[in-house]
Amino acid sequence: MAELLNRDVQRALLERLQASYPAPLSPMAFRDFTDDRTAAVNLCYLAEHRLVDCEVRVFDGIPRVAHPKISAKGIDFLADDGGLGAILGTVTVKLHSDTVRDLLIARVRESDEPDTVKTRLIDQLKATPAVALGQLTERALDAGLQAMPRFAEWLQGQF
Structure with a gap:
């Protein structure tokens, strides 16, 4: 399974999902640049990191992904400046x-x-x-x- 994880594929998946935001995509939308299994494994991985929202089901050991949609965290991940997550995650230290x-x-x-x-x-x-x-x-x-x-x-x- 680890050999299927690929940073380039993950980035391409996120960018494709971002282009359709806020609508989810069909897993078929990714067939032009990767096979179903690679797309599903990488979408599952991105979902575990909360960069993508989707439904994951496994049939006969093969992962199937339904309704993949980029999350706000995924959009912030793609942003050069870290997006709103970077702004909202700012920590202010105050000493009394x-x-x-x-x-x-x-x-x-x-x-x-x-x-x-x-x-x-x-x-x-x-x-x-x-x-x-x-x-x-x-x-x-x-x-x-x-x-x-x-x-x-x-x-x-x-x-």
């Missing part, structure tokens, strides 16, 4: 000012500074407004990244 404040206070406490300096800095951090903490966080992040001469190399090691 109390979280930032707690992280900074922890770093001050871990520092080698004298206790009098630590106490003064902690009191200042506790009195700092959220907007100023945001600006301080941006500057600290920028300074940290500049202090890492091989940032891209380090980042690759994290994933």
Whole structure:
């Protein structure tokens, strides 16, 4: 079965289905560039990845596909920019000012500074407004990244 899976066939199937969107196609619509078994196996594979919606039935070990239709995820897959899925899948990370404040206070406490300096800095951090903490966080992040001469190399090691 694995020898029937083919990226070129999968792309051609998706493009053919996209051209007929939102209407489903008959499996006969793919006969001009692949045989029935190859089309069915690749459509099943695409359906398992939710790029295609279709009904799959197996008769005597041979898969049959009915009413194949490209899904929104399939259209986004074909889009150069990732489509709406890329926009809707954007993740925004927000750090609450109390979280930032707690992280900074922890770093001050871990520092080698004298206790009098630590106490003064902690009191200042506790009195700092959220907007100023945001600006301080941006500057600290920028300074940290500049202090890492091989940032891209380090980042690759994290994933």
